Amino acid sequence: MKEVTAGIDIGGTNSVIGIVDREAHILAQTKVATKDYPDVKNYVKAVHDAIQKALKEAGEVTLQAIGIGAPNGNYYHGTIEHAPNLVWKGIVPLCEMFKKYYTCPVVLTNDANAAAMGEMIYGGAKGMKDFIVLTLGTGLGSGIVINGEVVYGHTGFAGEIGHTIVEPFGRDCGCGRQGCLENYVSATGIVRTMNEIFADRRDPSPLRKLGEDELTSKAIAEAAASGDTLALEAFDRTAETLALAIVNSVAFSSPEAIFLFGGLAQAGDLLFEPVRRYVDEMIQVIFKGTVKILPSGLAEADAAVLGASALAWKEIGG
Amino acid sequence: MKEVTAGIDIGGTNSVIGIVDREAHILAQTKVATKDYPDVKNYVKAVHDAIQKALKEAGEVTLQAIGIGAPNGNYYHGTIEHAPNLVWKGIVPLCEMFKKYYTCPVVLTNDANAAAMGEMIYGGAKGMKDFIVLTLGTGLGSGIVINGEVVYGHTGFAGEIGHTIVEPFGRDCGCGRQGCLENYVSATGIVRTMNEIFADRRDPSPLRKLGEDELTSKAIAEAAASGDTLALEAFDRTAETLALAIVNSVAFSSPEAIFLFGGLAQAGDLLFEPVRRYVDEMIQVIFKGTVKILPSGLAEADAAVLGASALAWKEIGG
Numbered sequence: 001m002k003e004v005t006a007g008i009d010i011g012g013t014n015s016v017i018g019i020v021d022r023e024a025h026i027l028a029q030t031k032v033a034t035k036d037y038p039d040v041k042n043y044v045k046a047v048h049d050a051i052q053k054a055l056k057e058a059g060e061v062t063l064q065a066i067g068i069g070a071p072n073g074n075y076y077h078g079t080i081e082h083a084p085n086l087v088w089k090g091i092v093p094l095c096e097m098f099k100k101y102y103t104c105p106v107v108l109t110n111d112a113n114a115a116a117m118g119e120m121i122y123g124g125a126k127g128m129k130d131f132i133v134l135t136l137g138t139g140l141g142s143g144i145v146i147n148g149e150v151v152y153g154h155t156g157f158a159g160e161i162g163h164t165i166v167e168p169f170g171r172d173c174g175c176g177r178q179g180c181l182e183n184y185v186s187a188t189g190i191v192r193t194m195n196e197i198f199a200d201r202r203d204p205s206p207l208r209k210l211g212e213d214e215l216t217s218k219a220i221a222e223a224a225a226s227g228d229t230l231a232l233e234a235f236d237r238t239a240e241t242l243a244l245a246i247v248n249s250v251a252f253s254s255p256e257a258i259f260l261f262g263g264l265a266q267a268g269d270l271l272f273e274p275v276r277r278y279v280d281e282m283i284q285v286i287f288k289g290t291v292k293i294l295p296s297g298l299a300e301a302d303a304a305v306l307g308a309s310a311l312a313w314k315e316i317g318g
Numbered sequence: 319m320k321e322v323t324a325g326i327d328i329g330g331t332n333s334v335i336g337i338v339d340r341e342a343h344i345l346a347q348t349k350v351a352t353k354d355y356p357d358v359k360n361y362v363k364a365v366h367d368a369i370q371k372a373l374k375e376a377g378e379v380t381l382q383a384i385g386i387g388a389p390n391g392n393y394y395h396g397t398i399e400h401a402p403n404l405v406w407k408g409i410v411p412l413c414e415m416f417k418k419y420y421t422c423p424v425v426l427t428n429d430a431n432a433a434a435m436g437e438m439i440y441g442g443a444k445g446m447k448d449f450i451v452l453t454l455g456t457g458l459g460s461g462i463v464i465n466g467e468v469v470y471g472h473t474g475f476a477g478e479i480g481h482t483i484v485e486p487f488g489r490d491c492g493c494g495r496q497g498c499l500e501n502y503v504s505a506t507g508i509v510r511t512m513n514e515i516f517a518d519r520r521d522p523s524p525l526r527k528l529g530e531d532e533l534t535s536k537a538i539a540e541a542a543a544s545g546d547t548l549a550l551e552a553f554d555r556t557a558e559t560l561a562l563a564i565v566n567s568v569a570f571s572s573p574e575a576i577f578l579f580g581g582l583a584q585a586g587d588l589l590f591e592p593v594r595r596y597v598d599e600m601i602q603v604i605f606k607g608t609v610k611i612l613p614s615g616l617a618e619a620d621a622a623v624l625g626a627s628a629l630a631w632k633e634i635g636g
Contacts, residue, residue: 072604081604130472144570146464146471153464153572154448155608163602164566175602248482252462252570254471284481284493286390286399290473 002027004061005316006051007309009111010034010070012085015043017050018305019058022313024122026302027058040088044097065105066098067312069114069304076156078108084174107315111135111304113150113159115296116143117314118307119259124297131257132249133296134161134242136264139174140182140189146253161249162186166241184241187217187263194220194234205230221267235270242271243278250287261296261303268295320345322379323634324369325627327429328352328388330403333361335368336623337376340631342440344620345376358406362415383423384416385630387432387622394474396426402492425633429453429622431468431477433614434461435632436625437577442615449575450567451614452479452560454582457492458500458507464571479567480504484559502559505535505581512538512552523548539585553588560589561596568605579614579621586613 002021009016013035019028030050037043055061072083078095080086098106109117116133119125125133129148135141140162144151151158162182163175170179171192183189194215198208207215207223207230223231246258265271276293283291298306320339327334331353337346348368355361373379390401396413398404416424427435434451437443443451447466453459458480462469469476480500481493488497489510501507512533516526525533525541525548541549564576583589594611601609616624 130476146469147467149465151464151571154574155572155605157604158448158570158572160569160572160602160604164569165562165600168562177600177602244483244486248566249570251478251482252476252567253469254473254476254478256472282483282495284478284495286475286478287473 001060001062003064004055004058005064005309005312006054006066007305007307007312008047008066008068009114009304009308010068010080010086012071015047016305017047017054018302018309019054019061020306020309024306026305027061028054029305030054035087038087040092040094040097044094044101048098048101063102063104065107065312065316066102067114067308067310067315068094068106068108069111069308069311070094070108071111073108073110073113074156075107075109075113075150075152078106080108105312105315107311109150109152109311110141110159111307112141113143113152114307114311115141115261115303116145116150116307117310118298118303119296120145120148121310121313122298122306123303124259124294125257128256130253130255131259132161132253132255133259133261135262136186136260137262138186138188140186144253145255161245164245164248166245181241181245185238185245185264190217190220190234190238190264191215193237194230197230197233197237201230201233203230207231217264217267221270224267224270235267236274238264239271239274240278243275243282246275246279246291246293247282247284250291251284254287255291257292257294259294259296262300265295266300319378319380321382322373322376323382323627323630324372324384325623325625325630326365326384326386327432327622327626328386328398328404330389330405333365334623335365335372336620336627337372337379338624338627339379342624344623345379346372347623348372353405356405358410358412358415362412362419366416366419381420381422383425383630383634384420385432385626385628385633386412386424386426387429387626387629388412388426389429391426391428391431392474393425393427393431393468393470396424398426423630423633425629427468427470427629428459428477429625430459431461431470432625432629433459433579433621434463434468434625435628436616436621437614438463438466439628439631440616440624441621442577442612443575446574448571448573449577450479450571450573451577451579453580454504454578455580456504456506458504462571479563482563482566484563499559499563503556503563503582508535508538508552508556508582509533511555512548515548515551515555519548519551521548525549535582535585539588542585542588553585554592556582557589557592558596561593561600564593564597564609564611565600565602568609569602572605573609575610575612577612577614579618583613584618
């Protein structure tokens with residue numbers, strides 16, 4: 001019997017469930033439509049059924065632990081707390097609810113911490129003790145690893161680099177404050193920067209023709225790749241702000257590497273080249289050349305499930 | 319025979335050496351004039367002699383370990399590296415040099431990390447696993463503790479919160495860059511802010527009469543205590559910038575407490591009251607009420623030696 005864990009990635013629309021062995025092979029994978037279950041009890045039942053089905057599909061396996069990555073997940077409490085993009089409001093004791101179905105360990109953390117765990121166990125951070133994963137999606141999530149452990153802090157909510165304030169009285173943030181990093185550096189942040197540049201510059205650009213639904217980070221990346229100066233400036237401004245956040249994170253915890261992950265990181269060198277250049281310009285002398293800026297070592301499609309599964313392996317000492 | 323450690327606090331002018339038992343009693347204390355020893359070999363010999371003398375004075379004791387707090391100290395390498403305020407230039411392998419005289423463990427870290435260690439073992443952070451010490455002296459030093467361990471990072475130089483950039487293209491910093499926190503929040507930072515306020519405001523103030531040598535953080539604190547509006551504004555601006563740094567640090571590692579220490583923290587409520595108020599205003603909702611802003615639990619005069627000694631106790635599992 002092969003030992004496996006179940007990795008569950010909870011998103012606002014879908015939850016992806018994978019059965020994963022120690023070598024990062026996803027033996028079976030399935031989905032549950034999160035938004036179809038406004039009552040979380042029914043959701044847990046549906047996920048349980050999906051796990052059972054996937055375990056059968058995976059063959060001769062024994063389930064060792066379940067790991068869950070979820071927005072606003074709290075590792076200490078096994079809860080999802082006030083997640084704005086999920087159908088369930090308030091504090092959801094998800095681990096406790098799963099434990100009605102399972103005797104094996106069930107652990108939960110936020111999605112960026114799960115991504116960091118995946119990077120450490122299966123990805124580019126194997127063997128590293130100090131690194132940070134930044135997920136550049138709709139928002140900016142972060143998973144911080146220090147001395148080989150994900151940092152949860154006193155509250156269990158540590159690792160909110162996306163909500164460090166980089167511009168006091170700056171752009172409105174979904175958290176109710178202003179000037180948080182994720183409003184500048186994320187797939188949505190670069191779109192806001194594009195609008196700022198439309199205001200600042202007079203240069204023509206095909207991007208100006210696009211409406212709200214079409215002006216995406218992907219459209220900006222495509223325009224930049226074909227030499228559009230305004231789109232290139234949007235990447236430059238984004239990179240400069242990201243570099244500042246990286247340099248300040250290095251002053252704090254001096255990691256060996258920063259992994260960039262998620263939609264905006266897909267732009268590749270359009271983002272990585274100026275980020276590395278600005279980091280090199282801005283970093284304190286004692287840290288010069290000590291931190292690598294790297295793409296994730298995990299395939300985008302599998303990373304969330306692998307991260308959640310890695311959390312489960314880590315929990316049982318695997 | 320009572321077990322003791324030696325704590326050495328290396329400053330630019332003097333090094334203070336204390337013989338300390340497990341209960342934070344300084345059994346004997348002595349000094350060596352750092353600046354009188356441009357050759358570090360002679361310095362180590364002088365400190366060795368001082369330790370021997372102090373051990374005799376302390377009575378029936380056995381030395382278990384030596385802990386050293388020094389500017390730009392690197393824990394991993396046992397070195398002092400490019401410390402601008404010390405007479406020795408370049409990289410000084412201090413632990414190695416002490417080991418010629420001692421068979422017991424000799425460990426070294428920077429002074430703010432030593433302060434954090436002292437706070438954890440002897441001071442206000444007893445029993446805490448996640449906290450940060452900010453030392454507000456000539457510069458701003460920081461010691462970060464996560465999961466009960468001082469954070470050294472990949473390089474050994476982690477914990478440079480004083481060199482996080484809070485104002486891009488802001489005030490010149492001794493590190494060669496601009497806008498680092500310590501140029502705003504420190505004993506010298508508040509003096510620079512006072513000059514900024516002299517420029518911004520027309521109000522009269524007795525502080526305007528003071529020359530460079532008299533306009534100190536202490537003079538500003540005294541003026542503020544007697545109701546000088548410009549001095550009060552200097553504390554307000556300093557507190558607002560410090561609160562921003564605290565709020566961003568909380569987003570990063572979610573500590574249970576932030577300890578403020580050193581010259582500027584001596585101003586007491588003049589600083590603590592507005593810092594707490596601004597932190598409460600600026601902090602992200604999920605962290606509200608989770609972090610205490612506290613004065614150090616150690617007496618200013620003894621803290622550095624106790625911190626260095628705590629480092630030694632920690633090293634030998636004490």
